[in-house]
Amino acid sequence: MLVDTDGAAVLAGGQTLINVLKLNLAAPTALVDIHRLPELRIIKPAEDGALVIGAAATYAQVAADPIVSSAQPSVAAMAAGLVDRQVRNRGTIGGNCCLNDPTNNFPPLLAALDARFRIAGPAGERVLDAADFFTGTMSTALTPDEILIAIEIPPLPGNARIAHRHLQIGADSWAVARAAVRLDIDAGIVTSARLVAGAVQNSPVRLHDIETTLTGRTADASLPLAALEAFDDTRIVTVDDVHCSAAYRKQMCKIQVRRALEEILAQGSRS
Ligand SMILES: Cc1cc2nc3c(=O)[nH]c(=O)nc-3n(C[C@H](O)[C@H](O)[C@H](O)COP(=O)(O)OP(=O)(O)OC[C@H]3O[C@@H](n4cnc5c(N)ncnc54)[C@H](O)[C@@H]3O)c2cc1C
Structure with a gap:
């Protein structure tokens, strides 16, 4: 159907798409409902130890699955805290990314x-990392005849620590800044760093300057300050909007980075 019908759209949880249709912002010629396809809702460990989450797994399913909680607790926690029960019961992790x-x-x-x-499509399957998958505001590398079938998350070493912080305006409103941080810490030294800003630009932004600065440093209270000093906000391309100015958003992004690092320092190692 997706291949044969020009203008067909995938329907997953419908938590966004149905609203888009109600507002006449899109007019697909057909809807291909993937929500109940069991193979797209499988959650399992892969042979290489990665966690595989089917694209149509709902947030509620992700939150409740013991494999997710054990392998990737930050993913389970995010799914459990997302919006409200109605959205969690219908919305899918794949829909969130697509x-x-x-x-x-x-x-x-x-x-x-x-x-x-x-990703699966008429030409077979392909696998992209985040930098290649997320291409812009409300757009991804998916072509119209492809679907996302699963998200695969590599296993975490025992020394990995993860934190996610965000600021939203009002309890049920949109985030104006996010920071997701993963540090691997060995014998008190940061051996690997991933810092990603969200809600500031059209797609997630890797903060490579901060990652480089933090790698090799002692994981102590000086870390958040070092990160802020390395934060090059000229790399973030954002705009004034109805919620806040671009300058405020950048400032709030810095604060989320600092808070995420403070949270990581307060955590014990997973091992
Ligand atoms: C009241 C409310 C509050 C919300 N608040 C938040 C929030 O705070 N944070 C947040 O992250 N989200 C929030 N959402 C959005 C929600 O998380 C959506 O569920 C999500 O963005 C889309 O997931 P879905 O499964 O409902 O996808 P759908 O609405 O069914 O689809 C969304 C888009 O993705 C495409 N798509 C979906 N799955 C696939 C796939 N497997 N392959 C190819 N294309 C696909 C669809 O064609 C469509 O274009 C909120 C939604 C509501 C209704």
């Missing part, structure tokens, strides 16, 4: 976890 609304929860966290995106 929509790539810049304010969405999952893209920055999954980018920080080095997630891979498995």
